[in-house]
Amino acid sequence: MARLSDSIERFIIELMDGADRIELRRNELAQHFGCAPSQINYVLATRFSIERGYIIDSRRGEGGYVRIVQMRPDTCGENLLCDLLSRIGNQITEDGAHGLIHQMLQLALITRREAGLMAAATADASLAIPLNTKDILRASVLRSLLIQAFRDMEGGDEA
Amino acid sequence: MARLSDSIERFIIELMDGADRIELRRNELAQHFGCAPSQINYVLATRFSIERGYIIDSRRGEGGYVRIVQMRPDTCGENLLCDLLSRIGNQITEDGAHGLIHQMLQLALITRREAGLMAAATADASLAIPLNTKDILRASVLRSLLIQAFRDMEGGDEA
DNA sequence: TATAATAAAGTCAGGGATAGTCAAACGCCC
């Protein structure tokens, strides 16, 4: 008995046909297979997960969509994002984060400027969480991001 | 199904064509797009918000108009950063942050990818601050940054 | 000048179109 989820997975992969991304309507797809719309979410979660090399994007409301992006595997055929994410785990020190960012830069996954942004966003100083609320914390993060964005815009180079 | 709001937004931006202000008739525009006049207000509110650096002026009655003014914070370096920082203050909502980032992108201060990174770093979801320590929070931030960095690396463009 | 008519634009609640979440039910396989 072919499982529905497997059929849907195959269908989507055929739709992609080698392309690295595709957009679809959740409800249409569900109707095509005569199943509940949430079944599509299940397929996405189990078959098109980050671990399997996919990233999902979506939008609700009029003109809504679900976008599936297939990442290219790294040189060893592995899933690089997945590896990196596993190195982060539930917590990571400033040194750990910056080391990881540096490595991404070395691998040319990000530009120097982008690395600078990421380092700024994850610096201890940015996450100074004094009393509480999210907005206060975010302001701190964004302030650092701005300063960083400007830092190497002024002719300078170094990160 | 293309979103009307997006079309109207594009139309207005093209009309402005680099200028820092434009005047239009709400009803005419609505008629041009075959929609309810209040649709224009929706577009103004969501796409030309103060957070994105626009100010709306209008007048009713005979000879009425809607004027859209794009605020260009001081064009040169130091002051520009200063202006933007002052808009952040001690706290800023997700919408406020993302509007500001959007404006920086419009002003070509950052690339689309960088804007994506900044949006990821400042998303509510990234700042899920459960119970405790900085490292946990940072992990959340960095995880989002990584996913974002990979998201549009695959040739795509979209924001 | 006061008042009425007309011509804008604004506001807001609500409906429709999507998609997401989650817990419970289902069903296959050991």
Next chain:
DNA sequence: GGGCGTTTGACTATCCCTGACTTTATTATA
């Protein structure tokens, strides 16, 4: 019969769009 992956449905969240009603400005008229 129990476990685990699958499937569903009820409820929620978000975004877009409209229509009825309100507000403001100008012009015409008494």
